[in-house]
Amino acid sequence: MGGNSAVVATTGPRRSPLTTLAWVLPGTIWLLIFLIAPLVMIILVSLWERTPVGFAAFSFSLDAYGRIFETSVFLDTLKNTIFRSLLVTGLCILIGYPIAFYLARCVKTIKFQIALFIVVLAPFWVAYVVRIIAWLPVLGRQGVINYFLVEVLGVVDEPISALFYSTFAITLALVQLYVLFMVTPIFFQLATLDEAAIEAARDLGATPGKVFREVIFPLSLPGVLIGCIFVFVLVMGEFATVRIIGGGTIQSVGTLVNDYYTIPDLPAAAAAATMLVAVMTVGVAILLRFSKIREVV
């Protein structure tokens, strides 16, 4: 989804500016109302004063930020959330890359490739809440994992009761929920690699390992980068997984936002959300920066 060259397909016939406007306008208005305006509102409300049921519009103050930074709860949660997002992103690379690599480069026939890809992608269409709930019988005290550890492997004597409601359980579920956002861009990058470059490297006598490390992997980095942006940003804003699997004992910025919202302290919720957006933006900027450096080198 890189530069503008890929954006515009100049397959269309010439047309009047008015026609262009007619095609552009409905979508643009929709995005303005339901995407841009809400995001602007978050920043605005975080700067407005709180009233018992909501906020007083255009009464600017920084009190909401004062309230969320009053105790260390928010800052600690923010740190934890960032750490969790980085961890999940890292695990998604480790899992998603070999999967994408297998699909793109080890499966020979295109029909089989498409079929396997659909199998991999299908869970994306299952309701997100349902996929979280499905972890209940697996991670519970009498869940599948404990069953294996105790009965089959005999590694531990007692079921591990801390398996559910733990950060490990949350990490596991988050990786399962978001790994497809990593697999897909890497898959498309790997499937459309410049085969000539790989041939050339092979002809010059590079070992298979070297071909991977010095040709295939660097060329697939844009896909990895897009995947990282997706996973990092979406896990940062994660709420339901942490709430359902964490069972109220573990917080994320998302659950804090929801807590502030139900108090109700809408400006504080907005301030927390604004901090979230700020961290995400910085994270994405760092990732993009990193990719620029890679391109130069």
Place this chain on the structure above:
Amino acid sequence: MTYIWYLIALVLLVIPFSAMMFLPIKRSKPVLLGFFLIFIVFMYGPMLTMGVLSFQGPFGSMTLPAKDLGSLHWFTELRAESSLMVGVRDGITKSLWVSLVVAAITAALSLSLGMAFRRQFRGGGILFYAILLSLMTPGLLLSLGLSFLLYYIGFNKGEGMLGYVPIIGVQAVWALPFGFLVMMSVFNRYDARAEEAARDLGASSFTTFREVTLPLIWTGVFGAGLFGFTLALNEFERTFLISGAINTLPLKLYIITSSSVLRPYVYSLGVVTIIISFLLIGVFLLVSAITGRKKALAIEEDGSGVEDIPSMTAAASGD
């Protein structure tokens, strides 16, 4: 304690990665195949366990081992309007209607934006990134911001038919980038010669669009609509703070899950939603297979070579 788990996981994950890095494809392939199978178990295992547990008898538990398998008890429980179950059927009906409307809107907006991007125009770059932005905005933030907007304009959440407007709006925004990318991939391999021919024969641009363009791309439009339908049907976080009293199926499911005592009806409800989703994917694959075959036959007959095969793979493609 948990660090040990992370360590085990890390060690296991390094194996396929290093096989990929150091071995020739012939030798790394079996390792990767094994890893792929484990991955499939990881993706489907929890859902499968849930599926098995939903077919328990009345004394069924929330975890393994399953008791009295082969009973539909917890599915019939969904229809019994006990206190918690009130609104489940209602939720399913509402979800289906909302999804249908979102599907139509997503298809229409994706089509119009797809048409727009066939030629360069001012602000096109910004609009493109705005469309992709909705892919990257966490659902909770969208929900929060929209609820502020509704509060600001004094809108009563979830009341009457008007209450559906924000729900449909935000779900269509979520589905739009997917539908849009489908249309982009359709237009990328689209042959504009038929349009030119129609125009040369004196057809107006509206007639050309209706008689030539639309019939050629309708599977793409259908695909965009299907994205709208499935994504809306399963949408939870974006709708969470703006739905008021309108509980769509995922919202109802979340409410039930948050309640104190969980019983296996949660699983059977989950199974019902999975079945609906997979049925829809099946329908889509069937439709694209049939139209694909028809196209292939048509090409064989008249050799026109016009193709549009928007498949699931093209749908998920970034460019």
